[in-house]
Amino acid sequence: MIATIEIQRQKSRTDKPYKQTFAVDTxxxxxxxxxxxxxxxxxxxxxxxxxERSCKQKKCGACAMLxxxxxRLACDARLYEYGEKPIKLAPLKKFPVVxxxxxxxxxxxxxLKDLGSWLEENSGEDLTxxxxxxxxxxxxxxxxxxxxxxxxxxxxxxxxxxxxxxxxIAVSEAGDRKRLYGEYGKHFYRGCGKSLSCKDICxxxxxxxxxxxxxxxxxxxxxxxxxxxxx
Amino acid sequence: xxxxxxxxxxxxxxxxxLAEHGIECTLISAQNSERAQSVLAEGGINAALDxxxxxxxxxxxxxxxxxxxxxxxxxIAVRALTENAPDVVRKLASLGVPFNRxxxxxxxxxxxxxxxxxxxxxxxxxxxxxxxTSLIDEVRKYEARxxxxxxxxxxxxxxxxxxxxxxxxxxxxxxxxxxxxxxxTVITAGGGLNGFFPGITTGxxxxxxxxxxxxxxxxxxxxxxxxxxxxxxxxxxxxKRCLISEAARGEGGRLFSEKKGDELYFMxxxxxxxxxxxxxxxxxxxxxxELRDGRDTFLDMTGIPADTWQNKLSDLRKxxxxxxxxxPAEDPIPVExxxxxxxGGIYTDPSHRTSMPGLFAAGECACIYHGANRLGGNSMxxxxxxxxxxxxxxxxxxxxxxxADCSEFTGKDAFAVTHSxxxxxxxxxxxxxxxxxxxxxxGIKKALAEINALPCANDTETARKAVAQxxxxxxxxxxxxxxxxxxxxxxxxxxxxxxTTVSEYNGGTVRVTFDDIPERKTDDSNDRDTxxxxxxx
Numbered sequence: 001m002i003a004t005i006e007i008q009r010q011k012s013r014t015d016k017p018y019k020q021t022f023a024v025d026t027x028x029x030x031x032x033x034x035x036x037x038x039x040x041x042x043x044x045x046x047x048x049x050x051x052e053r054s055c056k057q058k059k060c061g062a063c064a065m066l067x068x069x070x071x072r073l074a075c076d077a078r079l080y081e082y083g084e085k086p087i088k089l090a091p092l093k094k095f096p097v098v099x100x101x102x103x104x105x106x107x108x109x110x111x112l113k114d115l116g117s118w119l120e121e122n123s124g125e126d127l128t129x130x131x132x133x134x135x136x137x138x139x140x141x142x143x144x145x146x147x148x149x150x151x152x153x154x155x156x157x158x159x160x161x162x163x164x165x166x167x168x169i170a171v172s173e174a175g176d177r178k179r180l181y182g183e184y185g186k187h188f189y190r191g192c193g194k195s196l197s198c199k200d201i202c203x204x205x206x207x208x209x210x211x212x213x214x215x216x217x218x219x220x221x222x223x224x225x226x227x228x229x230x231x
Numbered sequence: 232x233x234x235x236x237x238x239x240x241x242x243x244x245x246x247x248x249l250a251e252h253g254i255e256c257t258l259i260s261a262q263n264s265e266r267a268q269s270v271l272a273e274g275g276i277n278a279a280l281d282x283x284x285x286x287x288x289x290x291x292x293x294x295x296x297x298x299x300x301x302x303x304x305x306x307i308a309v310r311a312l313t314e315n316a317p318d319v320v321r322k323l324a325s326l327g328v329p330f331n332r333x334x335x336x337x338x339x340x341x342x343x344x345x346x347x348x349x350x351x352x353x354x355x356x357x358x359x360x361x362x363x364t365s366l367i368d369e370v371r372k373y374e375a376r377x378x379x380x381x382x383x384x385x386x387x388x389x390x391x392x393x394x395x396x397x398x399x400x401x402x403x404x405x406x407x408x409x410x411x412x413x414x415x416t417v418i419t420a421g422g423g424l425n426g427f428f429p430g431i432t433t434g435x436x437x438x439x440x441x442x443x444x445x446x447x448x449x450x451x452x453x454x455x456x457x458x459x460x461x462x463x464x465x466x467x468x469x470x471k472r473c474l475i476s477e478a479a480r481g482e483g484g485r486l487f488s489e490k491k492g493d494e495l496y497f498m499x500x501x502x503x504x505x506x507x508x509x510x511x512x513x514x515x516x517x518x519x520x521e522l523r524d525g526r527d528t529f530l531d532m533t534g535i536p537a538d539t540w541q542n543k544l545s546d547l548r549k550x551x552x553x554x555x556x557x558x559p560a561e562d563p564i565p566v567e568x569x570x571x572x573x574x575g576g577i578y579t580d581p582s583h584r585t586s587m588p589g590l591f592a593a594g595e596c597a598c599i600y601h602g603a604n605r606l607g608g609n610s611m612x613x614x615x616x617x618x619x620x621x622x623x624x625x626x627x628x629x630x631x632x633x634x635a636d637c638s639e640f641t642g643k644d645a646f647a648v649t650h651s652x653x654x655x656x657x658x659x660x661x662x663x664x665x666x667x668x669x670x671x672x673x674g675i676k677k678a679l680a681e682i683n684a685l686p687c688a689n690d691t692e693t694a695r696k697a698v699a700q701x702x703x704x705x706x707x708x709x710x711x712x713x714x715x716x717x718x719x720x721x722x723x724x725x726x727x728x729x730x731t732t733v734s735e736y737n738g739g740t741v742r743v744t745f746d747d748i749p750e751r752k753t754d755d756s757n758d759r760d761t762x763x764x765x766x767x768x
Contacts, residue, residue: 031410031470052262053437059271060266075470104382113375119327119371123327132329135354135364167368168327171327
């Protein structure tokens with residue numbers, strides 16, 4: 001099949017965005033990530049599209065971008081999902097553009113510092129059984145892109161803050177809990193409007209609603225909730 | 232100041248260790264830690280915790296690591312690794328890594344290749360991701376305290392050197408293109424050489440191999456470059472090979488080959504004791520021979536019980552279903568060996584010093600623990616323990632460079648220009664032709680001739696070409712078969728070749744020599760040298 005790809009490009013944060021369209025002859029099971037690589041090496045080697053990628057198997061979150069308006073990992077988007085229609089690629093909108101499809105996601109990592117996302121004491125028994133699920137978070141930013149409550153620079157850190165918090169709440173001992181519970185309330189619970197758009201969009205398929213239920217129970221309602229504990 | 236290049240498992244481990252000792256460091260990486268290749272590690276991490284009632288010991292872990300590596304690793308380093316492994320895993324558990332647990336709360340262990348006892352701690356089959364998440368948080372604590380300063384979108388350009396000593400590192404900011412010189416001792420944890428084989432390994436794209444290549448061009452010695460691990464069970468997915476964890480076999484998966492309806496469980500047939508869990512070099516070679524005979528190779532996981540799928544392999548099953556549109560619990564899946572790990576790399580001593588004073592190496596970029604073939608579960612152990620050890624050694628060196636700083640470099644640097652995609656794919660084609668699972672002199676010589684004729688457009692390409700040449704010269708010079716290096720024209724393993732292959736770049740020329748292993752064991756009774764692989768049968 002001949003796939004048509006329209007890529008939004010931008011030399012730098014201050015330059016004006018423009019669009020460039022490419023046609024690629026490929027199989028329908030190819031991924032958008034493969035197409036960008038092919039376009040770069042075959043069609044525009046002198047001026048390749050700048051983007052981030054690393055694992056190419058949905059495990060690192062590097063290649064998050066807007067694909068036909070929806071935040072996704074380019075390595076997870078197969079052409080057959082889009083039929084004959086042109087595929088439009090654009091950078092994530094909630095982060096400043098560095099160049100082309102590459103955005104600066106530093107705000108996510110700064111937020112985790114503000115959240116105090118670490119343990120001061122040795123971990124204890126996994127209280128909710130959520131540590132595994134929560135540890136799967138890729139920090140890709142897709143959840144923040146669709147969240148109606150998140151904006152860069154705000155106090156609410158979105159599901160990208162929820163997952164690390166839930167992990168720590170799950171494994172923390174008494175000495176860490178007060179701090180973690182407080183930060184969770186401040187940076188997640190109070191700002192979340194429960195749209196749950198994060199749950200639908202997460203490329204790792206993390207059940208953010210489940211994490212939220214258990215973390216709310218522990219941090220807000222102070223219930224030693226053991227529901228969902230896996231044996 | 233100590234500068235750490237690479238923010239994967241080894242780099243994070245080094246940063247954590249330095250910070251715990253109150254020593255400041257920088258942590259330099261082209262992308263954030265979440266994008267590091269370490270998150271792809273699956274099956275687990277080895278430690279003789281002996282929680283399964285099998286009487287496992289660190290001594291046995293030592294012996295099996297040495298034997299799996301066909302006695303090519305430095306026994307002093309391997310002993311330190313295996314003796315400290317239980318503490319390493321306990322430390323990770325204390326950071327909240329959700330290891331699978333036994334009913335009594337102890338860490339559950341699973342079977343892995345080349346090991347007679349259950350020794351591999353795991354978190355389903357996403358162990359790398361789980362450990363990384365916990366370590367990232369731990370290092371974040373020290374970032375907040377000002378002990379660790381991240382350079383999270385910065386690419387390595389070159390080492391700064393003075394009279395043959397490493398005095399710092401030059402990095403380039405991916406966002407602005409500006410270059411900075413960071414002065415002080417350097418620990419490199421830049422990852423393996425999979426970037427020399429783009430598209431055909433289980434690794435990441437970010438791992439280009441340029442860090443090691445540039446260091447080689449700057450005079451850092453490399454070792455055992457011919458030792459390339461092909462993982463027996465990989466599947467082709469868009470743009471790369473995808474690993475099917477050894478955990479699949481550890482939990483009961485079986486390999487078979489098939490031709491016209493005739494099924495042969497070749498590993499169980501030929502290696503009755505360890506069967507499907509022979510070391511990776513042996514399994515991949517047997518698969519190669521099956522494939523060469525026109526027999527397709529499959530991994531049969533249909534006998535794995537439902538609760539094992541749910542509690543230990545749920546992620547693996549989902550991955551296979553995503554990519555193959557097959558449920559591995561219902562049907563065998565076609566698998567083939569794929570390039571997975573590089574036992575060779577920067578020549579590193581048991582303290583993780585390299586040949587260049589002021590430069591230390593840890594993780595997959597370092598040649599130290601795995602000899603001629605790495606056991607599954609030893610890579611994450613080597614990365615975490617290696618990072619810790621390199622940090623301690625570097626800390627002793629760092630006093631000399633106290634008061635170090637960071638300054639912008641406004642000149643031009645020849646290594647700031649990267650290699651082209653065409654150069655990379657051409658190198659890959661040539662190297663794969665000469666450095667397959669089964670090798671011979673004419674194949675290696677043909678590849679060498681092609682590599683020698685390969686034109687280079689910049690200094691980075693020249694450095695990469697030198698590493699490629701060193702890989703091929705190493706394979707040519709080792710006229711025996713050992714571990715991952717199998718020469719069909721020299722199929723025997725020879726005691727005289729129990730030596731490290733050392734590559735050096737000097738004045739535009741690559742030179743490969745053999746070095747004695749520092750502590751050669753006098754007792755050869757447990758050595759695969761004398762009777763090739765027969766003791767395993």
